[in-house]
Amino acid sequence: MTTIQTRISAVRERIATACQQAGRSPDAVALLAVSKTFDADAVAAAHTAGQIAFGENYIQEAVDKITRLRHLPLVWHCIGPVQSNKTRLVAAHFDWVQTVDRLKIAQRLSDQRPVQLAPLQVCIQVNVDGGPTKSGVVPGQTLELARAVAALPHLRLRGLMCIPEPAADFAAACAVFKRASALFDALNQAGLGLDTLSMGMSADLESAVASGSTMVRVGSAIFGRRN
Numbered sequence: 253m254t255t256i257q258t259r260i261s262a263v264r265e266r267i268a269t270a271c272q273q274a275g276r277s278p279d280a281v282a283l284l285a286v287s288k289t290f291d292a293d294a295v296a297a298a299h300t301a302g303q304i305a306f307g308e309n310y311i312q313e314a315v316d317k318i319t320r321l322r323h324l325p326l327v328w329h330c331i332g333p334v335q336s337n338k339t340r341l342v343a344a345h346f347d348w349v350q351t352v353d354r355l356k357i358a359q360r361l362s363d364q365r366p367v368q369l370a371p372l373q374v375c376i377q378v379n380v381d382g383g384p385t386k387s388g389v390v391p392g393q394t395l396e397l398a399r400a401v402a403a404l405p406h407l408r409l410r411g412l413m414c415i416p417e418p419a420a421d422f423a424a425a426c427a428v429f430k431r432a433s434a435l436f437d438a439l440n441q442a443g444l445g446l447d448t449l450s451m452g453m454s455a456d457l458e459s460a461v462a463s464g465s466t467m468v469r470v471g472s473a474i475f476g477r478r479n
């Protein structure tokens with residue numbers, strides 16, 4: 253096995269253990285492999301280990317990889333900031349966008365989604381810990397944005413994602429993740445029918461899984477340290 257394949261097995265093991273400790277089914281949490289800054293060969297190696305879903309932050313870098321790997325049945329998630337001038341590329345090449353935090357961007361993505369493609373799967377990014385420089389809608393405005401996004405014709409709202417600041421310890425991380433989880437539950441009680449709560453990365457996936465994450469986004473634990 254290659255290093256990437258060995259690391260993917262180890263990450264899957266971590267997810268399974270975290271699910272077991274939380275009394276959740278081992279298939280309750282999906283693994284998104286975050287391949288930003290790594291090349292198409294690294295993605296292909298991860299695919300050999302059975303990995304299908306990949307996350308990318310930088311649009312042009314991602315489009316190059318998506319195009320090169322067109323022959324593989326991969327699912328691509330945009331997890332980086334999306335500016336207005338990039339929505340057309342995102343709508344044409346990605347399957348998911350997890351970083352929608354403004355209606356204007358969602359409207360452009362819907363308008364620009366090519367009609368022959370399935371609806372673009374969308375998560376709303378929420379700023380759960382109030383980080384001042386961070387993107388993400390504030391929790392109090394999430395329901396209103398979610399309703400507006402859910403009404404757009406070429407998008408399908410799937411859930412929420414968050415990127416909290418690193419926490420001091422497991423309990424502190426859980427406290428923040430549980431805020432996202434409570435918001436997710438509230439939106440579902442309001443009838444939005446969400447199935448995806450994207451939270452947890454290489455360093456904190458255990459606390460995210462303990463707090464209700466349904467998708468962890470793992471980069472360095474799979475591909476190694478980024479420059």
Ligand SMILES: *Cc1c(COP(=O)(O)O)cnc(C)c1O
Pocket residue numbers: 286288309331332415453454455469470471472473
């Ligand atoms: C880079 C990135 C990740 C992966 O981070 P690691 O610590 O390498 O696992 C996850 N989510 C987002 C939004 C990222 O930008």
